[in-house]
Amino acid sequence: MSALPAAPAATPPSSRAPRGPRGLLWTVLRLHRPALIVWVLASAAIAGYLIRLYALGDEVRAGMSVCGSPGTGRPLCSAVDAITADETYLGGLSLMATAVSYLMFPVAAWAGGALIGRELESGTADLAWTQSVTPTRWLATRLAVPAVLIASGTGVLVLLHNWARQDGAPNLTGDWYDPDVFLATGPAAVAYALAGLALGALAGMLTRRSLPAAGLGFGAALVLYNALDHYREDLWPLHLMETGIALAVAVAATAAAFALLRRRTA
Template sequence: MIWLTWRQHRGQLLVTFGLLAALGLMFLVSGLEAAAFVASNAGLAPGDLDAALGARYDAVYTVFGWLPIVAPALIGAFWGAPLLGREFERGTHRLVWTQAVPVRRWLAVKLVVLGGLVALGGLAMSAMVSVWRPRFRTDTFGNVGIFNMLGVEPAAWWLFAFMLGTAAGAVLRRTLAAMAVVVGVLAVMTFGLFTLSDHYATPSRVVTADQTTVTSQDVRLVEHAWLDPAGREIAETPPGACPRGVDAGRNDSARTAYEECLIGKGYRHVVYFHGHDRFWRFQLIDAAILLAGAAGLGLVTVRAVRRAS
């Protein structure tokens, strides 16, 4: 069965790992160039150096920015959705399930072998990003896109997407319909987990006159409020606290002037955030949710196949 699985899906395997190799080469070349660029521009201020790196490697940033969304969607659409959806569409499941290999074993080998390869592919992506990222000094926790490409997140997302596509193909029995389900559900899950993650732990609270002491760190911001001179926490400052002409908020200088006015009158920033020390806690909770979802989708797939057989 393992040999048969390889023969049936070798095209997907070769294309996927070919793309991984191409991404790895892109990360390697850009990372080495970025390291040399940083070394040759060591005199630049950190902000100017980051801006220069962003301008120089804009294309790489663009590709990387889409990966947390596109990579799982491709796995679900082109690995998971056709796995059973195509068998039902073509009617080949009737022939396959009448052979000497029992249906349960046929399905178990498919899911275990392909699911294992998908998870390994996600871990390979994580390893490449882990080596590439430090060259560009990007946040690992505060930037959710990068967070989803590090640690165990890619493996969990890819496996969930694969099982989602497989379950959708088994239930709908149409490959294109299953692909559409994959894209829609992944979009909802991405936003849902991002929103839910604020509640994985009680946020830290800091009262400060300069919120950049918090926002400049690798943290995940949850909420911002103000502390008035009487010590009361308020969501918005009173309309007459500072001249509205200063508070246009339409550009950085206007916002800075308005904040300086408020600080001068005794107001303080109240910042709620999750610190970088919670990186692995959030990773493991995300992964547990996704793996539980993948297991549930596996049960849906098994039930759909049993009904069809």
């Protein structure tokens, strides 16, 4: 009697951790899913409101009357503006400009407290380093993923804000040199947000604790914001120079964070 052929041995499932960037990418997105949801919802809300303001702008401009200076026989422009200019449009643009220009502050606090500080404090980072992820790859992924999302999202909001302003008439949209309007209408807003991310990451590496890192990141972003605002009149041309300075700060803070990481994990 012939023996039955032996069943092929089952191949044991691989226990190796994913090495590709896809594994690290999804780890970051899953771990910080609440922050991602908040960012998407906030960006969508701002974008939707800017689209509404754009539609409202046509109605506001259509209702503007011809005005002039005293002695011309026409109604005073100040009186016409007070009567016909829709405060919803002007106030809405001002609010959106403030929201876009202040993005760096929550970004810095989140990067310091949740993105870096909490993982170092809880030991999550140390656990990842004992697996297949090197400290350098860990920090690079932690910064690259939110940097792409922040830069793309902020850039879209800046474009939408400029679109909603249409011709940029100061009596309807605010003066271009107003600090919030200035930042929200050019590339400096993106650079500020990236600088906030880098400063927060450096704060997290310095303190290795969530709450102190969040406070330090927020404070560093506030110092940078006030310093550039104070010297803005001396910068030329305004957006290009200020964008360059903010990006230089972001690069320097990122390099310092990597240097500190290498020194502590050497």
